[in-house]
Amino acid sequence: MAVKSKAARISFLCILFAVFGTILFLNINFYSLRASSQRSLGEVSEFKVTRHDKSDKMASDSPLGTTAIFQVDTVPFRLNLDNEKYYPTIADFLGKKTGALMERPSVTWELMNDRQPRIMYVRNILTPEQALSIVEAARPQVEASVVGDQLPELFRFKVRFKNPQAQAKSAIRTSSGTFLQSPEQVHLPGNQILRQVAAAIVGVPDSNIEATQVLRYEKGQFYREHPDYFSKFLHPSNFQNGGQRIATLFCWLTTVSKGGHSTFPRVPMSFPPIQGNGVLFYSVDKSGIEDEYSFHSGEPPECDNCTKWLAVLWIRQHTFK
Numbered sequence: 001m002a003v004k005s006k007a008a009r010i011s012f013l014c015i016l017f018a019v020f021g022t023i024l025f026l027n028i029n030f031y032s033l034r035a036s037s038q039r040s041l042g043e044v045s046e047f048k049v050t051r052h053d054k055s056d057k058m059a060s061d062s063p064l065g066t067t068a069i070f071q072v073d074t075v076p077f078r079l080n081l082d083n084e085k086y087y088p089t090i091a092d093f094l095g096k097k098t099g100a101l102m103e104r105p106s107v108t109w110e111l112m113n114d115r116q117p118r119i120m121y122v123r124n125i126l127t128p129e130q131a132l133s134i135v136e137a138a139r140p141q142v143e144a145s146v147v148g149d150q151l152p153e154l155f156r157f158k159v160r161f162k163n164p165q166a167q168a169k170s171a172i173r174t175s176s177g178t179f180l181q182s183p184e185q186v187h188l189p190g191n192q193i194l195r196q197v198a199a200a201i202v203g204v205p206d207s208n209i210e211a212t213q214v215l216r217y218e219k220g221q222f223y224r225e226h227p228d229y230f231s232k233f234l235h236p237s238n239f240q241n242g243g244q245r246i247a248t249l250f251c252w253l254t255t256v257s258k259g260g261h262s263t264f265p266r267v268p269m270s271f272p273p274i275q276g277n278g279v280l281f282y283s284v285d286k287s288g289i290e291d292e293y294s295f296h297s298g299e300p301p302e303c304d305n306c307t308k309w310l311a312v313l314w315i316r317q318h319t320f321k
């Protein structure tokens with residue numbers, strides 16, 4: 001009897017280990033699995049935009065063909081995130097200058113994808129001097145990038161339980177990065193312009209934008225396909241400060257002659273790094289629901305001595321403290 005119950009206990013423990021092991025494995029591999037499902041893209045030149053196949057359900061209502069058409073958005077697009085609070089339509093902002101942008105005649109933007117996700121190509125955000133001043137401010141403090149806030153919380157807890165300060169380095173991301181947080185960095189003219197452009201296009205105050213992140217990719221380094229939005233299921237606590245990440249502005253701080261594209265594999269669309277230009281895209285659809293088409297990646301630079309530097313601004317639904 002004793003032997004039987006010992007055997008039963010061992011079997012029970014084995015099953016328990018197997019179940020927990022599987023959960024842990026799935027957690028760890030959540031993003032890797034997604035990354036490996038990425039469709040491979042051919043080279044897509046700057047403005048040659050390939051649309052979804054006609055058979056795709058999202059293409060059925062589109063008059064657009066398979067190459068880029070720059071058109072002014074005439075379809076009202078409202079982000080209804082609070083059920084009562086509406087953000088201005090993109091049409092209100094396309095081609096129009098408001099607030100700080102009135103003083104920046106060189107900055108222009110075009111709608112690149114009129115379906116999910118909304119993607120805008122923004123030109124001449126920064127001069128080369130302004131872009132390089134951000135690189136120099138970030139350079140002394142860049143460290144290997146982590147994906148702490150985007151990890152499923154179960155796994156995040158495990159990592160922080162071992163070392164409360166720790167975040168997780170990741171197989172899906174080999175770049176380095178840092179945040180512009182000191183008063184001097186926050187007030188760098190280039191950083192202020194980035195924040196004004198992001199705030200003006202999306203139609204939110206600066207206080208809805210997280211600290212500017214600066215990323216560095218050396219040859220061969222990458223950031224695999226991932227979303228910027230938080231999942232209500234996997235990351236509930238991320239909503240407490242600032243709510244959902246609704247949109248992101250990328251601004252390339254250096255030009256990369258080969259590789260290094262910022263790519264949206266599910267659109268599909270791919271943008272080469274051109275110093276001072278950028279893309280702004282939405283991570284939620286017009287009802288405020290996470291948009292799976294917004295998955296994106298940072299492709300590895302392929303040339304020697306061509307480091308990609310990128311500024312990333314995450315725009316929240318509410319004030320971010």
Ligand SMILES: O=C(O)CCC(=O)C(=O)O
Nearest residue numbers: 223261262296297298312
């Ligand atoms: O490096 C890129 O082009 C993309 C960066 C990115 O995906 C991110 O910061 O979320």
